[in-house]
Amino acid sequence: MTQRLPLSLTSLDVARQMLCGGLQPVAPRDVLLADALGCVAAEMAATEPFPPRDIATLDGWAFAARDLVGASSYAPLAMAAAPCWVEAGDAMPQDCDCVVDADVVDAFGPLVQVTAEAIPGQGVRRAGSDIAGGGALVAAGHPIRSLDLVRARGAGYTSISVRRPSLRLIDMPTTKKRDLTVHLIAELAQAAGTMVTRGDTASLRGDASDLLITIGGTGVGRGDATVLALAQSGVVLAHGIALQPGRTTAIGINENIPVIALPGAPDQALAAWWTLALPMVDHLALRVSRPMVTLPLARKIASGVGVAEIALLRQTNATWMPLAVGDLSLDAIASADAWCAIPAGSEGFAAGAVVDAYLLKSCD
Template structure:
């Protein structure tokens, strides 16, 4: 079936507003710590007690009372009133002790222990509540769970975290050459964004096959890959229409004009082109923002740097620009196009708004980083 070429290009912001109006953040679930990495944190209950609950040793050594060590040195050892306890890092201090001395700072002469150095209260010790007071919330809501967050959660004795993890169904409409590279990319991006990915493959490129694939999935958001163009084997948009999803076809997006979007009931559907560059642009500007909306994610990190040279853009189109991070600032590599060499060299991307003719050299530009660190 030949897909009709869209006569009108819909602004990206209008499409996002329509999709967001039909859905909201998913219900939080409790996941084991290892499974929650990368997911978006939901509200965390305040700590019921301070951390640590009582004073603990910060070094391996002798638990002592600072007042008993006054005047102690290697030249004038001070006998201790009783045999001290040796504690390991993280061990609780015995009652009455307020400092920890290294092993070499205490010696034993027969039955007597003597100190070879002074200390102040709190030396070598993490006091009760010094890590975090009772009532504090440690994991920030709306932020992706990091490895440091997992460490903090374990320190707090937590076994799981409350997160929002949308179920994303990706339907791969088979490419004529059998390639799955674009679908593989979007699956990896969705997982990195904290989604639970349910991948399937349509039985063909015809309307019936795509409709059957749509009917078989149960998810919070659906991503289709391929079949959005104007060729005789492009039936994805027609399948969405036949399923009653009333798709918006043709985006004011460069690259990615042939992308489509719809609400299948209350489930947002983003139909990405099969071409990798166009699909990536559709992911950045449509699919990822909807996934963030469903996950309750706050603003993603942007890096602000001056623009080394001017970006010229077409009025009426959202154009994706690839940027390289240089010592002078952001250097534009490609505008409205994502060639492989530019993708390999890019450090960030930015979308130029449709009402703008671009950005002037020297302008401070907030861009989305593509690489960690």
């Protein structure tokens, strides 16, 4: 039997308004640094300078540089008092501002002699040189990177304040297994900074998550009962989104929790994740923005009017090279550097047109 699409398609903008209207961001919470990567930073108190005082960066003898003026191997400088030995990471002794190597100090005779000069700051990390202090460790609304966690651990933090939405992922029972898509969405959700839990159809009732996402069963085949299950436990806001791929996506509300029912095919679920679920996650976490790059198209993109189409792009010679439009193979998804949504009212973009696209690959 040929599958029929929902007769009425809801635009992406309207669907997003239905989902986000009146929805409040989640409250900040402290999470361990090991769990913070990718989460969106909440407001934080100003940091203290780090290190809090000057520390040695190498093993050696601590001096005041002014006391070593004129010292050389030809004219060793005798010291009135024995110097202080420090090791890397030690706090510098009072009135000392440099560390010299052990081999330029003769401390084994009756007199301590130094055979080289030094400059202030030699072998020393100044107080506040790693973290100046006075500002937030990570600006609110920005995702926490591994490089941010280096600073946090260096400053002695064990936890950090984030806005981390909880997301319940439900694999709907259908006649076909959806493991590929379930793993894909779970990994994307975790990378977006959510706390992902897995559930079954019983999770549609009495769930305390911030967002429910179902996988599979959104079509009109004999085994597709997701929309019916949502209608029985909550409210279906729309079934059928003007999106290609992903037309059979449905959205709803269950006990005041927004629900996005993603199709079971990977490319359809991915398109709906990018255009509906990810904006919801960002809204809940108060994320500032997602990285975009603006480049001209290497060749034209054709699109049908009335449905927003997803285009996958690869960056080539400072241009966007279209890889796929509307029908996204796994090879194209894995090869893409970015994606964009062609508006429903557009017939596409001409070659050379400047296009904003969301990056798929980033690094710290």
